[in-house]
Amino acid sequence: MGCPFVIEYPVIAPSGDVSACCGLGSVAGLWYDEEFIFGNIKNETLKDIFEKMENDLLLNFISINGPYKLIKLLKEKYPEAKIREKYINICDVCLEIFSHKEFKNELLNLLIPFKNDLYIKKMYSHYSNKATKEKAQLTMELK
DSSP states (O other): OOOSSTTTSOEEOTTSEEESSSSSSOTTSSOOOGGGEEEETTTSOHHHHHHHHHTOHHHHHHHHHOHHHHHHHHHHHOTTSOOOSOOSSHHHHHHHHHHOGGGHHHHHHHHGGGHHHHHHHHHHHHHHHHHHHHHHHHHHHHO
16 A cells, blocks of 8 residues: 555645655654755755656656565565554654664665556556546536
């Protein structure tokens, strides 16, 4: 199950910093990590910031597959790591993953084999969402 929040519901902090969701890097979230700040609306357009988020491999993986799949990959790669087994919600899973600083550099290496598959899923999702929107719009016009 993918995460319905990452990329789709970014957060703009009072400073102008834009993060991918209310948890990843957000000053509104439980923790703050500059690596998950994708830009600042005082220095660049929202369109440019969204484009960076939409092209980010890690965010796309979380969006399409969810953080549970990511934590499963980490557990397989690092069976000795002290990773919790139970979570309050989907956001808590991300908090667990990204609180382990030792995984930060390894995360992207784990995701490289999924890069092409993610691109295909993203394109399929884009076109199926577009078709659904067009069908809904046509239905509304017919009424």
